[in-house]
Every structure is written in structure tokens, then in C-alpha cells.
Amino acid sequence: MSQAWKAYYDEHRMTAEEAVALVKSGDRVINSHLGGAPLPIIDAMIQNYKAYENVEISCMLTSDGIPFAEEQYKDHFHMNPWFVSGNSAKALAAGYGDLTPSHFSEIPDLLRTSMKPDVSLIQVSPPDEHGYVSLGISTDYMIVAARLSRTVIAEVNAQCPRVFGDAVMHVTEIDAFVESDRPITPAPVTKITDVERAIGGYCAELIVDGSCMQMGIGAIPDAVLGFLDGKKDLGIHSEIIGDGVKHLCELGVINGSRKEIDTGKVVCTSYYGTEALYKMVNDNPMFELRAVDYTNDPRIICKNSNVVSINSCVEVDLTGQVCSEAIGARQISGIGGQVDFVRGAKMSPGGKSIIACYATAKGGTISKIVPTLKPGTPVTTSRTDVDYVITEFGIAQMRGKSLRERAKALIAIAHPDFRDELRSEYKRVYGWGL
Numbered sequence: 185m186s187q188a189w190k191a192y193y194d195e196h197r198m199t200a201e202e203a204v205a206l207v208k209s210g211d212r213v214i215n216s217h218l219g220g221a222p223l224p225i226i227d228a229m230i231q232n233y234k235a236y237e238n239v240e241i242s243c244m245l246t247s248d249g250i251p252f253a254e255e256q257y258k259d260h261f262h263m264n265p266w267f268v269s270g271n272s273a274k275a276l277a278a279g280y281g282d283l284t285p286s287h288f289s290e291i292p293d294l295l296r297t298s299m300k301p302d303v304s305l306i307q308v309s310p311p312d313e314h315g316y317v318s319l320g321i322s323t324d325y326m327i328v329a330a331r332l333s334r335t336v337i338a339e340v341n342a343q344c345p346r347v348f349g350d351a352v353m354h355v356t357e358i359d360a361f362v363e364s365d366r367p368i369t370p371a372p373v374t375k376i377t378d379v380e381r382a383i384g385g386y387c388a389e390l391i392v393d394g395s396c397m398q399m400g401i402g403a404i405p406d407a408v409l410g411f412l413d414g415k416k417d418l419g420i421h422s423e424i425i426g427d428g429v430k431h432l433c434e435l436g437v438i439n440g441s442r443k444e445i446d447t448g449k450v451v452c453t454s455y456y457g458t459e460a461l462y463k464m465v466n467d468n469p470m471f472e473l474r475a476v477d478y479t480n481d482p483r484i485i486c487k488n489s490n491v492v493s494i495n496s497c498v499e500v501d502l503t504g505q506v507c508s509e510a511i512g513a514r515q516i517s518g519i520g521g522q523v524d525f526v527r528g529a530k531m532s533p534g535g536k537s538i539i540a541c542y543a544t545a546k547g548g549t550i551s552k553i554v555p556t557l558k559p560g561t562p563v564t565t566s567r568t569d570v571d572y573v574i575t576e577f578g579i580a581q582m583r584g585k586s587l588r589e590r591a592k593a594l595i596a597i598a599h600p601d602f603r604d605e606l607r608s609e610y611k612r613v614y615g616w617g618l
């Protein structure tokens with residue numbers, strides 16, 4: 185077997201400082217996010233910031249050690265992500281950053297058309313004996329970006345898992361290798377209280393044996409997963425998975441046996457959890473990372489029956505319109521894959537899309553169920569797409585319900601302290617009583 189790849193790899197191995205000299209002013213740089221972020225390379229670009237002018241940075245989340253959006257770099261890096269969080273939300277609000285709203289599923293197509301990348305920054309596993317590495321934490325838009333970029337810079341992390349799916353690249357597709365041996369950034373630990381348990385219990389009522397699930401990460405999804413030990417033959421086709429699924433995979437409750445596509449496989453586009461999750465997926469053919477234009481394409485999602493999608497929101501109005509990305513006009517996150525999965529679940533035979541959220545925010549002082557969305561609030565999921573809204577007070581079905589029935593059902597799951605006010609505001613705003 186040819187070992188030519190080894191010579192190529194050795195020739196292109198360099199320090200992070202040398203690698204980031206390949207980035208030029210005016211470039212559009214795409215970087216991997218969450219635990220997949222190649223932190224030593226990002227750090228070297230930050231150290232080298234004075235060498236760059238007008239470098240556009242696009243990615244999803246910018247939390248967890250991605251400082252391009254910090255104000256002191258604004259004359260060098262221009263943030264134009266598809267999702268804002270932390271420092272990029274601040275950069276947008278302060279006027280020196282931007283946001284390109286987009287369904288997560290669409291990003292590979294944007295990269296091929298209107299947002300062509302110059303440089304991709306990825307994190308990969310060490311090469312196998314054939315010279316293949318894998319984007320073991322997060323393949324999402326990066327596998328497409330990398331193949332379109334002039335320059336691909338990879339952190340080769342000895343602790344990055346080797347995974348299956350659309351996450352595999354040959355070393356000859358990469359221009360610079362920066363070796364590291366560091367733990368993958370873990371997801372924050374979630375705290376499940378009685379409130380999350382109540383929401384999780386209602387969501388679990390809608391999950392039947394054989395359901396194929398999508399859910400995000402965090403306390404609510406983890407609480408839902410805590411109720412599923414007694415179910416059978418669950419499947420996963422998701423955007424991201426965290427530690428919550430590990431226990432159910434080990435029990436055999438999640439086995440994917442009834443999935444019509446990718447039967448027997450747990451399919452997602454990113455992993456975000458602890459070392460235990462990363463160990464479970466390492467070299468494990470049961471788990472496949474697929475590009476986000478596969479995992480999140482509603483036309484693919486609906487090929488499985490009984491898809492249940494569970495996502496959260498900022499607020500819901502009394503007709504069922506959902507905002508999941510802003511507080512009024514102030515953007516705090518993005519669309520992500522919410523609409524992709526809501527629509528995929530709706531199109532799936534027997535599918536259900538669930539918006540699950542707390543009844544209140546800010547220590548119980550604000551109802552998340554509101555008569556109308558404030559001016560400037562973007563609608564993330566339309567009222568004709570949402571099937572169920574769930575809070576700790578119950579389940580409100582939207583699909584097939586009239587405006588009056590929706591308002592009644594939503595008020596019934598609002599916090600009791602806000603129900604009278606919601607009823608009287610409804611009459612004042614919409615002109616008819618309930």
C-alpha cells in the first residue's frame with residue numbers, strides 16, 4: 185500500500201503560527217464550532233490579528249473560545265455568522281458585526297453560491313493507516329466548506345474521535361496540519377429541576393415506541409430522555425446529540441431498528457457532550473456524522489416515520505407563532521435547524537413537531553406565552569408549522585386547531601399568574617373573547 189500520504193502529511197505539518205500565515209486579508213474564513221472548533225488555530229489567528237484586514241468570519245456558534253467577535257478585533261475581523269451567541273450577539277447589537285439568517289440545512293448551498301469560502305478551519309482526528317482523518321466532533325457545514333476552500337487548515341487533535349459518515353477526508357485534501365493533544369471542549373453540565381422534569385414528562389407522552397427523535401442539547405432534552413427507559417426501538421436522526429442519548433443507546437432503547445433510512449444508525453451532524461460521549465462514538469459504526477444538508481433537509485428527515493422534533497423558543501403568541509431567536513428585535517441566537525426539523529417532522533408519516541419551553545422567563549416575571557409578538561420580533565416557526573407547544577403546565581395542540589382553540593390551549597399552559605391577563609389582552613387585541 186502506498187505511503188505517499190505520509191510524506192505529504194509530514195511536508196504540510198507546521199506550527200499554528202505558520203499555518204495562519206496562509207490566511208490573507210479579504211478572505212472569507214469558515215470555522216467549525218462548539219467542541220469542533222480548532223482552538224489552537226483560532227488562537228494563532230487572534231495573536232496574529234494585526235496582519236489581517238477585512239477577514240470575514242462565518243460560522244454557527246461563537247461561544248466556547250472563539251473570540252473573533254470581540255470588539256478589539258473589529259477592524260480586522262468582520263463577523264458574519266449564521267447564528268449569534270455571546271460575543272457575536274453583542275457585535276451585532278453594537279453595529280460592528282452582522283448575521284446572515286439561514287436555515288442550518290441551507291448553509292452548504294450558501295457556501296456553494298453566495299458565500300464562497302477562501303479558508304476553512306477544522307479539527308480532525310489523526311490520520312488512519314490509509315491517510316484518512318475525520319471531522320469527529322462536528323462535520324455540519326465544514327465538510328462542504330473545506331472542499332470548496334482555497335486553503336484548509338486542520339488541527340489534528342489526538343483526542344478527536346474517529347467517526348463514520350460524511351466526516352472523512354484524505355490528508356491530501358488539507359493544506360496545513362497543526363498537531364495537538366488536548367481534551368475536546370465539553371458541553372456545559374445541565375441541571376434538571378422539577379420544571380424540566382414536568383416539561384420532559386409531557387414531551388415523552390408524545391414519543392411512542394419506534395419514534396425517530398430530534399432534540400437539541402440542554403436541560404429540557406436531557407429531561408425528556410430521562411423518561412424514555414421503558415420505550416422500545418427508538419431512533420435518532422438529529423442535528424446534534426449530547427450525553428443524554430448515551431444511556432438509552434447502552435440500554436438498547438435507542439437502536440434505530442424501525443428507521444426506514446439509515447436503519448440501525450444514530451445519525452446527526454455534531455456531537456456536543458463530555459468525554460464519555462466522544463468515547464462512545466469513537467470508531468463506532470452505530471454512529472454516523474452526516475453533512476447538515478443531509479441531516480437537516482426536511483425531504484430527508486421525513487423519510488423516517490414517526491419523527492418527533494423537540495425544540496425550544498423565546499416566546500409564542502396566542503395564535504401559535506414562535507420566536508426562538510430574539511427578544512423583540514434584539515437577536516440572541518438564530519434559526520439553526522428548528523424550522524428544518526419542524527417541517528421534516530410534519531412531513532413524516534405519524535410525525536410530530538414540539539416546541540417545548542418554560543412558561544416564564546426572568547425568574548417568573550415574564551410570560552413566554554404572549555398575546556402578540558413585540559414589533560421587530562422575527563417569527564422563527566410559523567403558526568401553520570407548529571404542531572404542539574409544551575410547558576411545565578401541559579400540552580397545547582396547534583395542528584388543526586382554530587384561532588380561538590389555539591388561544592385557549594396556550595393560555596391553559598401559561599403560568600397561572602398570567603392567565604387572566606392573557607385572556608383580557610386577547611379580547612382587546614383580537615376583538616373577540618374566549
Ligand code: COA
Pocket residue numbers: 399400401402423424495496497498499508509511516517518519520521522545546550551552
Ligand atoms: N423574554 C425575555 N427574555 C427571555 C425570554 C422572554 N420571553 N425567553 C428567554 N429569555 C432570556 C432568558 O432569560 C435568558 O437570558 P439570560 O441568559 O440573561 O439569563 C436568555 O433569554 C436565553 O433563555 P434560555 O431560556 O436560557 O434559553 P435556552 O438556552 O434554553 O435557549 C433558545 C432557548 C430558544 C434561545 C434556543 O433554543 C435557540 O437558540 N433556539 C433556536 C435554534 C434551534 O431551535 N435549534 C434547534 C436545533 S438543535
